[in-house]
Structure formats: C-alpha cells, structure tokens
Amino acid sequence: MRINEKRQGAVAVIQGDGPLVGEDAEQLGKLVTDAAASNLGRVVLDMSAIAFVDSRGLEILLDLAERVAEGGRTLKLCATNKTVRQVLELTGLVSSFEYFDDTHSAVRSFL
Numbered sequence: 281m282r283i284n285e286k287r288q289g290a291v292a293v294i295q296g297d298g299p300l301v302g303e304d305a306e307q308l309g310k311l312v313t314d315a316a317a318s319n320l321g322r323v324v325l326d327m328s329a330i331a332f333v334d335s336r337g338l339e340i341l342l343d344l345a346e347r348v349a350e351g352g353r354t355l356k357l358c359a360t361n362k363t364v365r366q367v368l369e370l371t372g373l374v375s376s377f378e379y380f381d382d383t384h385s386a387v388r389s390f391l
C-alpha cells in the first residue's frame with residue numbers, strides 16, 4: 281500500500297492506495313496517529329483508493345477513532361466506497377466516524 285500525506289491548512293489529509301490489510305493497516309495507523317498528535321486531531325482519512333478492509337484494518341480504524349476521540353475530535357473519512365461502507369455498517373462501526381463525499385468538504389468541516 282502506498283500512503284500519501286498532504287496538508288490543507290491545519291488539517292492533515294492521509295490517503296492510502298490499496299487494500300487496508302495487515303501490516304499496511306498498521307503502517308497507515310501509525311501515520312494517522314502521528315498526524316493527529318501533531319495537528320490537534322485534525323485528520324482526514326481519504327479512503328477513495330482503498331478497495332477493501334480486512335479485520336486488522338477494521339481494528340486499526342477503530343483504534344484510530346478512539347485515539348482521536350480522546351482529544352475531543354472524530355476521525356473523518358472521505359470518499360469511502362460502497363463495499364467498505366457496508367463492512368463498517370455490518371460490523372457496527374459506522375457510527376465511530378464522520379463521513380464526507382470528498383476531501384474538500386471533510387477539511388472544511390474543521391472550520
């Protein structure tokens with residue numbers, strides 16, 4: 281999985297490219313955790329290039345949501361495809377995140 285991080289103002293936008301599984305999920309989790317710590321929890325996870333998520337990927341997403349929530353924020357996901365969204369709904373994790381159609385609207389939600 282390739283992972284890109286960019287800044288839009290005071291918000292870190294992290295995009296994974298590939299399936300969110302195993303070690304790749306852990307690598308993404310570390311990057312999001314570091315970005316959240318340095319940006320007061322202002323992180324957007326761009327899911328547009330993540331085709332599917334396995335159980336480890338779900339664990340990482342839930343852990344990230346809990347860490348961001350400790351700082352009084354909610355982890356924001358954008359461009360989540362239908363398959364990933366259904367997995368989050370079926371596992372009962374859908375309410376752990378805020379969802380946006382694109383990165384622009386997710387970043388603007390911090391204003």
